Amino acid sequence: MSANYAQTMLEYCLVSGNDWWDVIIGLRPNLIDSVCEKITETFMNKQQLELQQKWLSRFLTIKASLYRCLNTSSANNSGQCKAGDFYTLIMLNAIATTLKSLLRPRDNQENEGPAENLSLLIQNKGNDMQYMKVDTILINLDNKDFCVEPQILQSFQHLHQWIADLTLYLLASLPQQCHHNQFRFPGGGLIFDTKALNTLRELLVIIRFWGLINSGCLPVFTKMENDLDVISLLFKLLSKTVTERLDEKLLDECCLLPNQVLIPHLDLCLKAIGVASPALFTNALPLQFDYFSEPSFLKFTAKTHSIDGAVNCYAGRRIDVVRYVGLGASNQESSNLRSCSRCNAVSLLKPIMRSPATRAWDQRWIKNCLCGGHWRVNTTS
Known part of the structure; x- marks a missing residue:
């Protein structure tokens, strides 16, 4: 199967809703990067913004499915890490959409809603030093637009926890990714994605405000100092990562995080099982199977790094x-x-x-x- 033909078939699967499993098993490892580049160029440059928003989640899922079939001999910049980046971005976008949908603009509000106003505030003024404090952002927002029933907020505490843990995970991984050439983690690539970091900043502001309404919806942290304001610290470090150059001072602050708060190890690498996995590319064809029996050649170990100081709580x-x-x-x-x-x-x-x-x-x-x-x-x- 050629790269152009695979691109056409994957784009058809994207818009038709058909499964792309048959396309993946027809590819070879040397075509994965080329196919991903082609479908990305077409999707991002030739499609209208409305269509991009409609199909974004499915588009990222297809790319992740392609990359997780790669498991190179080195864990640096492997396909598993890239796949983890896409899966993390899918979850982040889904949570952001869900939480922002709870913000209801007032009836007499004709312009953008509260979620759009928050995004504009962070994008336009987020580079100012005074707006690197989460409480400063709260002061400049209309509190009435962010009020939600306390019972609803409590039911989304687990999603708030995921956002906080992801932020800790990304910031703690930054020193290793900068000091070691091409040292990557599943999901860690989002630390270099400005749009994803701004989304995290927006969600931290929303979570901070909702915590004033119902403290039970706040993320839970294991802190070394009781008076440490973790959400404010995370927002400040994220803001510096977005607006400033990645200098040694910022990296030193990120290195101190494991000494201030427990860094949870997140398993963001959804390892593929079955045929559409690295086993397809590491075994000679044709592959032989028996009913009701999983062959040993389908088993593989995903090669990924671990973050210094992170704790596997689960x-x-x-x-x-x-x-x-x-x-x-x-x-x-x-x-x-x-x-x-x-x-x-x-x-x-x-x-x-x-x-x-x-x-x-x-x-x-x-x-x-x-x-x-x-x-x-x-x-x-």
Whole structure:
């Protein structure tokens, strides 16, 4: 299969809703980068903004599916890290859309809504030193536009926690990614994405304000000093990362983070299982299979680095891939779990917390996993 033909078929899958699994298994590893560059150029430069917004999540999922088939001998800048970047960006965009949708403009407001006003404020004035403080941003916002019922805020605490943990993860990874040439982590590439960092800044402001309404919705941190304001610190470091040059002073501040607050290790690499994985490119064709038996050549180890000072708080436990809540020990069986057929990630079949506000979030993932794979029920990971 040529790169141009693969590009055409993937673009057809993008707009038609068809699965792209058959296209992936027809590719070879030397074509992955070329195909990704071609579909990116077409999508970003030749499509209208409205269509880009409509298909962005699916577009990122396709690119992630391509890159996670690569597992080079070196963990530096591997396909697994790039795939992790795309999956993290998908989740970040989904959370941002969900949380911002809770902000309701007043009836007499004819211009942009509160979410748009916040974005403009951070983009236009975020470079000023005084606006690198999260409380300064709050002062310049209309508080009435950000008021939400306390019960609704509590139901989204797990998403607030994911945003805070991701910010810690990215900032803690920055020194290693800058000091070591091409030293990368799954999801760590977002620290160099200005748009993603601004999205994180906006969400930290929203979470900060909502914490004044209901403190129970705030992220939980394990701090070395009780009086440390973690959200303010994260917002300041993110602002410096966006607006200033990555100098040694900023890197030193990021190096101090593990000594101030616990840095959670996030598993942002949704490792592929089955045929559409690195096993396809590391074994000679044709591949032979037996019914009801998984061949040993499909197993592989994803080569990724770990962040200095990060702690794996969920070792030996399963995490809901779309809700970021613990699901108990990995060897426990449960009938209320569904697992992905493409990456084996798990999620609750019936959410514990059911409310009108969280129903929209659950409906987003009712058919597919974050990686685009279909759910299967009554299986254990």
